Amino acid sequence: MTYGEKLRKLRMALDLTQEEVAIRADLARSFISQVETDKTSPTLDNLERILKAVGSTLQAFFSEEEEEKVIYRKSEEVPLYDQPVGVQTTLLMNEVENKKIDALLVTLKPGSKTDEEDYHSGDEFGYVLAGTIHLILDGVDYQCEKGDSFYYRADKKHSVMNQDPTVKAKFLWIKID
Incomplete structure (x- = not known):
């Protein structure tokens, strides 16, 4: 301007x-x-x-007022490399000031599992885009298929796994502070 x-x-x-x-x-x-x-x-x-x-x-x-960023392009996505074998995680929104959420796209190869996360504050939401996942919350297994969504308070130990021996699973994982 x-x-x-x-x-x-x-x-x-x-x-x-x-x-x-x-x-x-x-x-x-x-x-x-x-x-x-x-x-x-x-x-x-x-x-x-x-x-x-x-x-x-x-x-x-x-004074420099930055325009609020609205669109996050695929070319700006950041792959996260410290993931377990078979887990591909991509941060969909990078360098957002004062963000209250992390939006992740997670692909699980057959038989793979995310690291178990300890208790922390916030909420988490997910939507299964492909395949079937198993959400493990404090040892309880919840099965979610393509089109299903999940939501929980993150004050429980949690992980996600793909128990299918042949098909990849993909889900959107939103972590809310």
């Missing part, structure tokens, strides 16, 4: 006209228009006056 666009956005958020900003900043309306359309650049003094007219400051205006 250009500086002019950013100034226009600030003005519009307050439902002010260019004329109102010009009066508050003691500048010409045509100048405000040219600044907002990036046809001219204001001096630092004029920029400060415009910002004051829309209730902002130089510091706030130039």
Whole structure:
């Protein structure tokens, strides 16, 4: 976003006209228009006056606000390598600030099993995309087939296994803080 666009956005958020900003900043309306359309650049003094007219400051205006990331591309996925033999885990959302979930895509080769996780805070949700998995919670075995989902509080020992001797299993595993 250009500086002019950013100034226009600030003005519009307050439902002010260019004329109102010009009066508050003691500048010409045509100048405000040219600044907002990036046809001219204001001096630092004029920029400060415009910002004051829309209730902002130089510091706030130039602070880096990162756009919220919405789409996570396949090319950005991160394979996790410290997995047991036969377990392929991919982190679907990488480098998310203040994230409260981890979204994992897990493929289990026939006969493979995830590491058993100890008790921890949070919740976990899963959706079976292919094959059949066995969710083991504190020693209790729950069988889930393609299209089934599961949910549990993570305050139990838990692991997931594929007991099928010939077919891979795949599931989406969401870990919520």
